[in-house]
Amino acid sequence: MSSSSRSPILQVEDLLKTYRTDRSLIKRSSVKLTAVNRISLEIERGEFFGLVGASGSGKTTLGRLILKLEPFDAGSIRFNDLQIHGLKGSKLKAFRRQIQLIPQDPYQSLNPYLSVFDTIAEPLIIHRMGNPGERKVRARDALEAAGLSPADDFFPRYPHQLSGGQRQRAAIARAMVLKPEFVVADEPTSMLDASISFTIFKLLSEIQKQKKVTFLFITHDLAAARFLCNRIAVINQGEIVESGPTLDIIENPQTEYTKSLIQAQPSFSFAQKAAAAT
Ligand SMILES: Nc1ncnc2c1ncn2[C@@H]1O[C@H](COP(=O)(O)OP(=O)(O)OP(=O)(O)O)[C@@H](O)[C@H]1O
Ligand SMILES: [Mg+2]
Numbered sequence: 001m002s003s004s005s006r007s008p009i010l011q012v013e014d015l016l017k018t019y020r021t022d023r024s025l026i027k028r029s030s031v032k033l034t035a036v037n038r039i040s041l042e043i044e045r046g047e048f049f050g051l052v053g054a055s056g057s058g059k060t061t062l063g064r065l066i067l068k069l070e071p072f073d074a075g076s077i078r079f080n081d082l083q084i085h086g087l088k089g090s091k092l093k094a095f096r097r098q099i100q101l102i103p104q105d106p107y108q109s110l111n112p113y114l115s116v117f118d119t120i121a122e123p124l125i126i127h128r129m130g131n132p133g134e135r136k137v138r139a140r141d142a143l144e145a146a147g148l149s150p151a152d153d154f155f156p157r158y159p160h161q162l163s164g165g166q167r168q169r170a171a172i173a174r175a176m177v178l179k180p181e182f183v184v185a186d187e188p189t190s191m192l193d194a195s196i197s198f199t200i201f202k203l204l205s206e207i208q209k210q211k212k213v214t215f216l217f218i219t220h221d222l223a224a225a226r227f228l229c230n231r232i233a234v235i236n237q238g239e240i241v242e243s244g245p246t247l248d249i250i251e252n253p254q255t256e257y258t259k260s261l262i263q264a265q266p267s268f269s270f271a272q273k274a275a276a277a278t
Contacts, residue, residue: 008042008044008045009043009079009182009214010041010043010079010216011077012066012075012077012078013078014075014076015039016073017034017061018032019035021033036058036072036238038239039239040075040240041233041243043214043216045214046212047215048214048228048229049229049230050218050219050232051218051232052232052234052235052261053236057238058237059218060186061238065077066099068092068095068096079099079182080098098181100176100180100182100183101183101184101185101186102184102185102204103188104186104191106167106170107164109171110170110171110174111159112159113158115157116143116148117155119170120142121139121177123174123178127178129178140155142174142176142177145207146170146203147199148173164191164192168188168189171188172203172204176207176211180213181214184216184218185217187218187219187220188204189224197224201224204217204228215228217229222250222261223265226250230246231244231245232246234255234257234258236255241257242254242258
């Protein structure tokens with residue numbers, strides 16, 4: 001194996017992000033909120049890495065910083081050994097192609113006025129990839145790989161004509177059509193019920209294995225992380241409180257916070273009670 005294939009695809013070092021929030025409209029005072037507090041982590045190429053934490057812990061903020069959707073205050077993010085901070089021109093365009101987001105709520109993120117075909121073809125047009133015929137082929141492949149088949153039946157539909165699970169599959173096809181190296185999936189099933197969520201998890205797992213994509217999977221759900229992720233980092237109030245192989249952390253949590261996340265999972269409590277009863 002060459003050294004480049006072993007180098008991490010993403011290296012986050014000592015990352016800091018604060019927001020100023022206005023305390024009062026009359027007095028011009030503001031408070032500083034630290035959403036990401038000196039986080040360091042590395043994600044290896046091809047892994048399914050989980051970022052697990054309760055609501056408000058800073059998961060989406062970290063994801064948005066990695067996607068270069070917002071500036072940060074201090075620290076660094078390296079993607080494929082390039083500092084994303086200074087990316088410009090063709091390198092920035094390449095970065096925008098290589099890293100994609102699967103959003104939490106496809107109802108909000110999909111444009112209601114775009115058909116499924118236009119939704120999936122749009123990133124190809126933005127990145128000037130292919131002619132109309134080639135774009136159709138790529139959109140069809142992406143949609144069918146996301147489990148909406150035959151694609152031609154789904155192409156003319158609009159987001160409101162899809163079920164929640166189908167909508168998320170269309171959002172996944174849109175993210176995958178550019179053949180990204182790295183995907184941030186931010187609570188991709190929080191709007192779906194448990195059985196549909198499970199089919200989406202299986203799809204993401206297949207994509208990771210077949211297309212050798214690296215995933216950053218953001219969730220508050222340790223059971224989902226256990227199913228999908230080889231390693232996880234647990235985040236609390238903007239800080240990583242522990243990280244390592246998923247099973248090690250679930251079986252031997254080192255912090256009260258992680259223990260409380262485990263207790264909050266009905267499936268874990270249920271499994272523990274069932275194990276205790278036998
Ligand atoms: N644009 C913003 N302006 C001000 N504060 C923000 C902004 N975005 C996030 N925050 C704050 O940063 C903190 C972390 O928020 P973030 O959305 O990253 O949490 P999260 O872990 O994704 O939560 P959830 O599970 O609810 O999605 C919260 O206190 C939030 O209120
Ligand atoms: Mg969030």
